[in-house]
Amino acid sequence: MKIFAFLVALLTGGLLIYGIKDMPKWGDPHSPASLHVSPRYIEKTIEETHTWDMVTSVLADYRGYDTLGETTVIFSAGIACLLLLRRDN
Amino acid sequence: MIIQYENVIIKTICRLMIPFLQLYAIYVLMHGHYSPGGGFQGGVMMGASFILLVIAYGLEEARRRISLKSLTIFACLGLFIYSGIGAFALLMGGNFLDYGKLPLPISSVPTIRAMGILGIEIGVFFGVMAIMICIFLAIASYDTGGEND
Numbered sequence: 511m512k513i514f515a516f517l518v519a520l521l522t523g524g525l526l527i528y529g530i531k532d533m534p535k536w537g538d539p540h541s542p543a544s545l546h547v548s549p550r551y552i553e554k555t556i557e558e559t560h561t562w563d564m565v566t567s568v569l570a571d572y573r574g575y576d577t578l579g580e581t582t583v584i585f586s587a588g589i590a591c592l593l594l595l596r597r598d599n
Numbered sequence: 600m601i602i603q604y605e606n607v608i609i610k611t612i613c614r615l616m617i618p619f620l621q622l623y624a625i626y627v628l629m630h631g632h633y634s635p636g637g638g639f640q641g642g643v644m645m646g647a648s649f650i651l652l653v654i655a656y657g658l659e660e661a662r663r664r665i666s667l668k669s670l671t672i673f674a675c676l677g678l679f680i681y682s683g684i685g686a687f688a689l690l691m692g693g694n695f696l697d698y699g700k701l702p703l704p705i706s707s708v709p710t711i712r713a714m715g716i717l718g719i720e721i722g723v724f725f726g727v728m729a730i731m732i733c734i735f736l737a738i739a740s741y742d743t744g745g746e747n748d
Binding site: 556557558559560561562563565566567569570571574575577578581582584585587588589591592595596 | 633635636637638674710715741
């Protein structure tokens with residue numbers, strides 16, 4: 511059973527590494543993200559959100575759903591710590 | 600176990616630093632639109648100021664000022680503000696977290712979006728601050744038999 515699990519892990523890892531080959535190179539200026547997504551944010555940030563710090567507008571507005579997930583992760587980490595460590599007596 | 604230090608230097612420095620740390624944390628939060636900063640950074644600084652209080656003055660003094668129960672309420676409040684603003688935008692006919700639809704008495708939509716960003720940053724601030732202190736207090740008070748509040 512352990513060998514089977516090891517093989518499955520190895521296979522999944524191999525597939526993921528095989529998938530890396532098709533990803534755009536890191537920082538490639540011709541990748542779709544650099545051609546369309548980033549210029550759109552850089553050009554429209556002040557016009558659309560009135561926020562001069564692009565990091566804030568991307569974090570909280572364009573990618574707000576992602577930040578909600580991050581906050582939830584921190585929240586669950588804290589609640590888990592409290593549940594494990596707190597002793598009521 | 601963290602006991603109270605009888606050290607005048609540490610206590611005085613902490614007493615001088617903590618108010619300015621907290622003021623600076625709120626500045627970092629409110630200035631997130633114009634410079635690096637925001638809810639996460641400000642919340643961590645606010646949490647660090649309370650952790651400094653615990654280190655300098657001991658657990659008992661810190662517990663007198665802030666209890667685990669109220670910290671849990673703050674953490675829940677932070678997440679509630681965030682998802683509440685998102686759900687409110689949904690109710691007003693936009694998408695989830697679409698701040699442009701919030702009914703604020705401001706005419707220009709970009710400014711409303713900026714206000715929405717500030718709102719969720721305040722939510723993140725409360726959540727991160729409370730969770731930072733919660734984790735620290737839970738770990739620090741572990742071998743003293745837990746907290747009795």
